Amino acid sequence: MKIGLVLPGGGARGAYQVGAWKAMAEVGIASEISVISGVSVGAINAALFTAKDAEKATELWGDLNFFNIMEINSEKIANHIVDILYEHKSFKKKIASLFTDEGYISRKRLANMMDKYLDYEKIAHSKKRVYIACTNVSGVPNGEVLLSTIGIPVGEVEYMMLNDKNREEIKNVLLASSSIPFVFDKTRINNNHYYDGGISEAIPIGPVYDSGCDLIYVIGLNKKQRIEENHYPGAKIVNITLDENYKSVIPPSLNFSPELIRKRIKRGYKDAIRILKKK
Numbered sequence: 001m002k003i004g005l006v007l008p009g010g011g012a013r014g015a016y017q018v019g020a021w022k023a024m025a026e027v028g029i030a031s032e033i034s035v036i037s038g039v040s041v042g043a044i045n046a047a048l049f050t051a052k053d054a055e056k057a058t059e060l061w062g063d064l065n066f067f068n069i070m071e072i073n074s075e076k077i078a079n080h081i082v083d084i085l086y087e088h089k090s091f092k093k094k095i096a097s098l099f100t101d102e103g104y105i106s107r108k109r110l111a112n113m114m115d116k117y118l119d120y121e122k123i124a125h126s127k128k129r130v131y132i133a134c135t136n137v138s139g140v141p142n143g144e145v146l147l148s149t150i151g152i153p154v155g156e157v158e159y160m161m162l163n164d165k166n167r168e169e170i171k172n173v174l175l176a177s178s179s180i181p182f183v184f185d186k187t188r189i190n191n192n193h194y195y196d197g198g199i200s201e202a203i204p205i206g207p208v209y210d211s212g213c214d215l216i217y218v219i220g221l222n223k224k225q226r227i228e229e230n231h232y233p234g235a236k237i238v239n240i241t242l243d244e245n246y247k248s249v250i251p252p253s254l255n256f257s258p259e260l261i262r263k264r265i266k267r268g269y270k271d272a273i274r275i276l277k278k279k
Contacts, residue, residue, distance in 0.1 A: 003033045004213030005049070006205045009040025009178070009198045010221030011253025012064075015261045016242040017045045017219045018057045019268025024217070025054050027276050035211045037159065037204040039133035039197035042221075043177035044114070047162065047170070050130045051122040060117040061265065065256045068109055105183055107175060114174065120167040131159040131207040133197030134176040137186065145181050148199035157201040158194075203227060209235055219268070240272050 005024075007017055024030040030049070038046030048057040123130065135155040137145055148154045160173045176187035176194035186193040197204065203225055208216055209232050218227050220241040229237040244267070246252045 001215055002035070002211070002213045003029065004035040004037070004208035004211065004216045005033050005046075006203060006208055006216060006218040006227075007036065007038035007042030007046050007049075008203045008218070008220055008225045009038075009042045009196070010225075010242075011041055011251075012256045012261070013221040013242055013244075013252055013264060014041035014045055015061045015264035016221060016268035016271075017042065018048075018054070018061055019265040019270070020219045020240050020272035021045070021049050021057065021268075022054050022265075023269045023272035023276060027273070029217075029276065030054075033128060033217075035129045035131070035208050035213055037131040037133065037206070037208050038177070039201065039204045040178045042204070042219075043132045043174050043197070046130050046132065047118055047123055047174060050126045050128050050162070051119040052126075056117050056119075058265065060113065061261050062258070063113070063117075064261065065258075066254060068113070107179075107184055110178075111171060111175065114171055118170075120170050123162050123170055124164055124166070126163060129207075129211065130162045131204070132162060132173050132177045133201050133204040134158050134160060134173065134187075134189075134194040135197050135200040136192050137181075137195050138192045142182075145195065145199075148181055148195075153200050155195065155200050157197060157204075157206075159204070159207045160189075205232070219272075238275065240268070240275055242267065242271075 021030060036046045036050055045057065048060065136158050137155040140155050145154055162170050162173060172187055172189055176189060177197045179185065179187050179195045181195045181199065186195060203218065205216065205218065205227060214234060215236050217238045217240065218225065220226055220239060223241060223243060226239045226241050227237045242264070248255060
C-alpha cells in the first residue's frame with residue numbers, strides 16, 4: 001500500500017496539522033508515508049514533516065506570532081499615502097497603484113525562522129517525495145490577480161518537488177507557496193513569478209493521487225477542505241479536519257496566540273488519534 005499526505009493552507013490554523021502529525025507518528029503511520037503535498041502554511045508543515053521532526057515542528061509553532069514572522073514595509077505604505085493624497089492622478093490610477101508586485105509586508109523574518117527550524121539537507125535527501133503548490137502568475141494582470149481575494153481561482157498551479165533542491169531553492173519554493181497577493185512580494189523562480197498556491201489550488205491532492213497513492217490522509221483546516229472519495233477512484237481518502245467554534249475579532253488564520261496554538265495542536269492530536277484508531 002502506498003500512503004500519501006495532503007496539507008492544505010490556513011494560516012495560524014496550521015498548528016492543527018502538527019498535532020495530527022504527532023498522532024500519525026505515534027501510531028506508526030508517519031513513517032509509512034511516501035508522498036506529501038502542501039500549500040501555503042501546509043507547505044511549511046510539509047517541509048517540517050518530511051524532515052521527520054515533530055518536535056521541531058512544535059518548537060516552531062510555539063515560537064510563532066504575527067510580529068516575529070511579518071515586518072510591515074512602513075516606507076512603502078507612507079509612499080502610497082503620499083501618492084494618493086498629493087499626486088495628480090486619476091482616482092482609478094491611485095487605487096490601481098495600491099496593487100503592485102511589491103507587497104506591504106516583508107517576509108525576511110519568516111525566512112529567518114525557516115533557517116532556524118528547517119533541516120534543508122534532510123528535506124533534500126528524504127525518501128519521502130514532497131510537492132509544494134505554487135501559483136504561476138507570470139503575465140497575469142494585477143487586476144485579474146485581485147479576483148483571488150474573493151475566492152476566484154487565478155493563474156496556473158505548479159507543483160514543485162523539494163527533493164534534491166539546495167537550501168535557497170527550497171526556501172524560495174516555500175516562500176512562493178505562501179506569498180499572499182499584494183500582502184507579500186511575488187516570488188521569482190526561474191524567470192517566472194509566483195503567488196500563494198492556494199489561490200489556484202486550495203487542496204493540493206494532485207501529485208499525491210497521481211503518484212499512485214491508494215491511501216491518502218487529508219489534514220484540512222476548515223470544513224471546505226474535506227475531500228470526497230468518489231472524486232478519486234482507486235484511492236481511500238481519510239479526512240482529519242479542524243472544526244473549531246471560533247469567536248474573536250481576529251480572523252482565525254491570523255490568530256497566533258500561544259494559547260490558541262497549543263489548543264489547535266492538542267485538538268489535531270486528539271482528532272487524529274480518534275479517527276486513526278477507527279481505521
